[in-house]
Amino acid sequence: MNRRIVYAADMSALPQLDVIRNDVPLHWRDRFEAIIALTDAVCREHLNDEYLDLTRLLAGCLCQDGSPADRGQVRVWAAAVVYTVGWVNFLSDPNNDPHLRTDELCRLFGVSESAMSRRSTEIREGLDIVPLDPNWCLPSRMESNPLAWMVEGPDGIILDARMLAPEIQEQLAEAGIIPFVPQGGLKLVGEMPE
Structure with a gap:
């Protein structure tokens, strides 16, 4: 197919x-x-x-x-x-x-x-x-789909592209690796402990 x-x-x-x-x-x-x-x-x-x-x-x-x-x-x-x-x-x-x-x-x-x-x-x-x-x-669900944003970093670690710098996101989108540059990146819930 x-x-x-x-x-x-x-x-x-x-x-x-x-x-x-x-x-x-x-x-x-x-x-x-x-x-x-x-x-x-x-x-x-x-x-x-x-x-x-x-x-x-x-x-x-x-x-x-x-x-x-x-x-x-x-x-x-x-x-x-x-x-x-x-x-x-x-x-x-x-x-x-x-x-x-x-x-x-x-x-x-x-x-x-x-x-x-x-x-x-x-x-x-x-x-x-x-x-x-x-x-x-x-x-309509693409931006919240975690699989759409998983990319392999240079060290082989899987990263969420929404957490990367906007210029890197643009390069990934132009290369077809991610679907588009997300509006506002990843929304984290809560705060990180100090």
Whole structure:
């Protein structure tokens, strides 16, 4: 499957639908359109534009030569696409907005949880997607996503880039190592003991 680096500070940085569609091979286009027809409907009705854009992008990555999505039910793949983006962003956590329980998501697509989960696992393994994956994080949550800011220092120690000098952050952002220069750096809770 085709892995893309997303790293979007805002939704305007994500590829538009026509760009995604053009990256899908012609013989995959019908499958892609069928998947996004279902994901778009759920995202518009129950989620938001960030989910809409990321699920379209994930569907575009999924609908590539060598993908397992050439077999099986379209609605299961569509559910798995939304579930995968939701899994990265903790969609089932009621403290998040928007949020959907897994059983609600299955009901919306008319699929079983086991089928959706199995296909989502195939997507995650095929694209090396992990929880909080900066490549699939909602742009509105990017600044608070700890994985987006982890960089290796010169001595091999992992650092939070939000704690580095602004000029270093700018260099890291220009090199594509961090998604953008954060507004105001890392917010520390409490004070350091003397």
